[in-house]
Amino acid sequence: MIRRINGVYYVEGGNTKIAEGFAHFFKKLGGRILNNTEVKQIFTKEKKAKGVLLQNEEIIEGEKVIVNGDLLSSYERLLPEEERPSYKDRKIASYEPSVSVFVMMVALKGRRKNFVHHQVYFPENYQREFNGIFVHKKFPEDPTIYISNSSYSNDRIAPGDNLFILVNAPAITFITKVESENYKEKIYNKLLAYGVDIRKDKVAEKTITPCDIEAKFFARRGAL
Ligand SMILES: Cc1cc2nc3c(=O)[nH]c(=O)nc-3n(C[C@H](O)[C@H](O)[C@H](O)COP(=O)(O)OP(=O)(O)OC[C@H]3O[C@@H](n4cnc5c(N)ncnc54)[C@H](O)[C@@H]3O)c2cc1C
Known part of the structure; x- marks a missing residue:
């Protein structure tokens, strides 16, 4: 439940309740969530991202890969430089992060x-x-x-x-x-x-x- 207090909305129980709400419906729709699981690499086939390699060496293949982490560090950490011709390491390093x-x-x-x-x-x-x-x-x-x-x-x-x-x-x-x-x-x-x-x-x-x-x-x- 979201309450409005003097023009500011407060999520009952804190902002993590929003994530829990999404997780609840994602699972209800048949999705599987792996918590505390780090993606080590995104692998590609014919220049298209086709799956991920997890830290425990498990491979998950898919039609599409959607990355929700910080874009610049995800590119750098998860995709070999030759797989991202428009985002070479030098270009990534040239961006100034925010506060x-x-x-x-x-x-x-x-x-x-x-x-x-x-x-x-x-x-x-x-x-x-x-x-x-x-x-x-x-x-x-x-x-x-x-x-x-x-x-x-x-x-x-x-x-x-x-x-x-x-x-x-x-x-x-x-x-x-x-x-x-x-x-x-x-x-x-x-x-x-x-x-x-x-x-x-x-x-x-x-x-x-x-x-x-x-x-x-x-x-x-x-x-x-
Ligand atoms: C202390 C703090 C206070 C903030 N206050 C505000 C505020 O008042 N108002 C506001 O608008 N914004 C605020 N922000 C910013 C806001 O939290 C972010 O903009 C927002 O969380 C970004 O959402 P996101 O889903 O894109 O990324 P994130 O919330 O960062 O989610 C990305 C997730 O991907 C995971 N991930 C990354 N790489 C991997 C990998 N290789 N394998 C597996 N998982 C991975 C990360 O662990 C993370 O859980 C604040 C941020 C912080 C840290």
Whole structure:
């Protein structure tokens, strides 16, 4: 069920319910879904994609192959260069990926008055943030901070506030654990200056960097 709150639609149970809905009907129509299964290669016959080779060496043949992952990294990873004359490695490398994100998912004990469902803390200089990200490929010193707290609209989803804290980040291939920890603390300090103390009452936390996004979804340099 989708609810509309002040002009924004909220999917009851979270966005993954949309994927679950598609999966449900796909299976009902006779489709087979292989979860946690990586495609290692797309193979071709007479210049047409005709199937996939899975990481476990299983081959699945088909009339057509539809790729829903990031296009540039899928081409690079799944099709040998000679099979894609109009998308050589050099051309792929010449594309600049879009923005990535640095995310902290935080569970708080209890509910605070600070939060509604969506809130955005804007920096003094929005232009400088995006110059830093795209020109200097740096994590912003003074970032826009978006916080989603879906338990505000649906208190059955979590026993306390369930914060999804997102800041814009450059698309990059490497960040150390220490850099990631330091940046997280910087964001918490920024929020503290806005009167929002995240460290107090925090019961669980997970940080996601552009590199995690690249590793999990094969999104080029973690770009969205
Ligand atoms: C933290 C975060 C916040 C975001 N916030 C917003 C937002 O507020 N609004 C908005 O509009 N967009 C947002 N986005 C962007 C949005 O999520 C993406 O644009 C969208 O998910 C793209 O959908 P897709 O189905 O094309 O690709 P994906 O959702 O990336 O799905 C592709 C799937 O293919 C899988 N895959 C890739 N390669 C292989 C392989 N070789 N073998 C098997 N599986 C493979 C991946 O694991 C992935 O599950 C956000 C993204 C992130 C990461």
